[in-house]
Amino acid sequence: MIVATAVCPSPPLLLRELTGGRDVAADLRKACEEAVGALIAAAPDVIVVLGADERSAERVEGRIPLSAFGGPGERVPEAEALPTSLAVARRLLDDLGVRVPVEMGTIAVDAGPAETARRGRAIADRPERVGLLVMADAGARRGLRAPGHLDERTFPVDEAIRAALAAGDTAALLDLDPALCADLLIGGRSALQALAHARSGTPVAGARLLYADDPFGVLYLVALWPGARR
């Protein structure tokens, strides 16, 4: 049973050590902490983290590889390093002093409908009280200075994702076109569709969007979906 769901983006700059003298992502981090804090406050037995990555993996453990981004600290061998999405999740959970068990896994950015459905249902079917944290990014081609430069096609797609997260609209997330999302560097498409499968069938009431902005050309969305009432 999913008792609450939080959605956060995973830019490395959420790792405070990487943003230099000025904290350029303070507002975003605060919104993420609010979302993850609410997840913890829902008293889950376990927090399940699903993050986008190049490959799918059911269970992932490892360390936050600050060094991979040129940050401080000892070098973390790639084999022991968390994928970026899970590294950001780990940091958010650690900063909030999470006490319950955390299980982390990845879903491939190019995962198809069968896989997103299977992963989503597997989380939904768990008997314990699950707090689901989905690490998912929207488009990265939102301006001339964006990582992926400008692609005008991104605006309606990003808006659809924003509106879906704000409204708890799982059907809209399932409508996202994988090929178009890949073109637009929407890394979170598969994770969001797994979320939609996990939460489909029971209406999502009281969804809240805590952050929606693109200060660096990537659309960051932070959302909190309370659990379905039984």
Added chain:
Amino acid sequence: MMRLRGREYGEHESLVMAIVNRTPDSFYDKGATWDDGPAFERVRRVVAEGADIVDIGGIKAAPGEEIGVDEEKRRVVDFVAAVRAEFPDLVISVDTWRASVGRAVCEAGADLLNDAWGGYDPGLAEVAAEFGAALVCTHTAGVTPRTRPHRVRYEDVVADAVSATVALAERAVALGVDPASVFIDPAHDFAKNTWHSLELTRRLDEMTATGWPVLVSLSNKDFVGETLDLPVGERLTGTLAATAVCAWHGARVYRVHEVAETRQILDMVASIRGVRPPARTVRGLA
């Protein structure tokens, strides 16, 4: 030993490569040398200021309007031929990732192919070998030309840069490029965040230790801008600081917008290292 256009350079000589953009939209000059007249003026000025090499490019590095092979050739080939005619001894480099463009500019008189996108077109090194041209081998982590870094990560960015550029250099030599004419370039900002570029600068001695001459392209780049929080146009001081550190670590070629300032930095660092006598020393000696 380095060899360019038949001339040999000693182990303590460093070279300034002046950027000449044949683009309407490059980040620094914003098209100042798009037309032939200003472009020629730029070449004459940088030669007068002491540039050893001009690096002519027809496509800006950042994303933007797609420039096909024919348009790239139109921008650079005739210009290379004209510069060659006016400056018979000047080393002419062309910044391109395309083998077909490399072939055309070598036929027009270019001496050096600056493969700024890290061997994206493997045919470019073959063209260098065929024409006896020099080659710059850059580290771009295999990215597609004209893409920006997005959350790129490395287990060890310096080790990655060393292994990738040395592999490209060894491949070029195996194809027949003169080993004295192959340069390696860590490619600051390319497939890197600012931390990565700073670390490459700090540990550039690990690249120079390979024995391959190292080229650095630091000029006014975003890693300087982010470090000092300054826009394009206010990054010269930071660029020169990075230049000094690279010089201290033994880099040999500096791809720059500002030639005279760079030359001063290189001379000063060379004198501090003890490999260049000061220009004039009277103080306390009279």
